[in-house]
Amino acid sequence: MTPPVLQARYGAQAPAVSLPHLPALDAMLHHRTVRHFLGDALPEHTIETLVAAAQSAPTSSNLQTWSVIAVESQARRDQLAQLVGQQKHLSAAPLVLVWLADLSRIERLGQAQGRDPAGLHYLDTFLMAVIDATLAAQNAVVAAEAMGLGTCYIGGMRNQPEQVAQVLGTPRQVFPVFGLVVGHPDPARPAAIKPRLPQSAVLHREQYHVPATAQEEIGDYNAALAAFMRAQGMPEVDWSTQVVDRLMTPESLSGRHRLYEALRNAGFGYTDIDG
Ligand SMILES: Cc1cc2nc3c(=O)[nH]c(=O)nc-3n(C[C@H](O)[C@H](O)[C@H](O)COP(=O)(O)O)c2cc1C
Missing domain, CATH: 3.40.109.10 (NADH Oxidase)
Structure with missing residues (x-):
């Protein structure tokens, strides 16, 4: 069974792995x-x-x-x-x-x-x-x-x-x-644990793999983050649009x-x- 802390971090795309019971690891995984x-x-x-x-x-x-x-x-x-x-x-x-x-x-x-x-x-x-x-x-x-x-x-x-x-x-x-x-x-x-991109987005094995589509790039992350924002009572954002907006012009820096x-x-x- 996927540990609850990984479900909080990744939503439906959490890796189905067991974690060692270590206080230091537990503290890092619960960061917010x-x-x-x-x-x-x-x-x-x-x-x-x-x-x-x-x-x-x-x-x-x-x-x-x-x-x-x-x-x-x-x-x-x-x-x-x-x-x-x-x-x-x-x-x-x-x-x-x-x-x-x-x-x-x-x-x-x-x-x-x-x-x-x-x-x-x-x-x-x-x-x-x-x-x-x-x-x-x-x-x-x-x-x-x-x-x-x-x-x-x-x-x-x-x-x-x-x-x-x-x-x-x-x-x-x-x-x-x-x-x-x-x-x-x-x-x-x-504060709550904020979801992150699926591991497939950030973890490459042996060599860099360039995804062919946005779906392959980030999976269902936009939906996972929107659900998190909704649950927090914050305005929902489309993450993939927001990150591009954030770097769109010099002024946006x-x-x-x-x-x-x-x-x-x-x-x-x-x-x-x-x-
Ligand atoms: C280098 C760096 C700078 C940041 N600057 C700000 C900031 O100026 N104001 C703020 O509210 N949060 C800031 N953050 C926090 C990020 O927004 C936050 O880490 C991110 O949204 C992920 O949320 P989490 O840390 O709760 O998982 C910063 C984080 C980093 C790593």
Whole structure:
């Protein structure tokens, strides 16, 4: 029998497999983003616990090219809430963690040694820092959820990155990749497990298989997500239309089409792109 958590994740297209009974796996499979929080304080040492989980993630060449800013001040969270597109959960929850791609530490270490590492100025190095920050953040998410807390990533942090940098006082060679709201979920507004594409859409075996039709591409996912939205009392969307709409024009990127310019303003520059 298909485990109920897989039915929640995949609907009728859930793989008919049994799962090992492991608390860590169970926690990951039950993930849901929380957007309604109580204002209650977090348990003691939550920040240090989450950062220890984050720093336990793998990191490219052990370079550790990320940092995180823990924002607890109400005034600063309110400012950030405005900058990321009026997202109220930043003001409501007690903690916002802003995850940074941070090449400034290595730049400073190089300066202290009288050296300027040319490798800082290649796109792959920035990508590496973003990957490191992302792996670290997701470890913190898994830890927070295991502690009974709720989280919400905030990609909107890149809508106006220069203004976010000003609020956070970040130096050159530091870029906010995303925020993460952390708090106690409001039990009156529980979040549900959101369905995902069938595994056949994302899992290729040995080589990439290009589907011939939209039906082969995503199966019945549009219907599964529409049913989920209906059950949540949210407006139904046609997912395959929505994802194309979301990327239809530069304006639909909510300011993020300026990424390259914003990176240059933050002191990044790429020898392999700019020459
Ligand atoms: C990098 C990233 C950025 C996100 N940014 C936002 C955001 O700005 N606001 C928001 O409400 N949710 C945000 N989300 C949450 C996604 O909307 C959510 O993960 C997705 O709809 C799937 O739902 P689930 O996490 O409940 O399974 C973000 C998620 C990721 C991974």
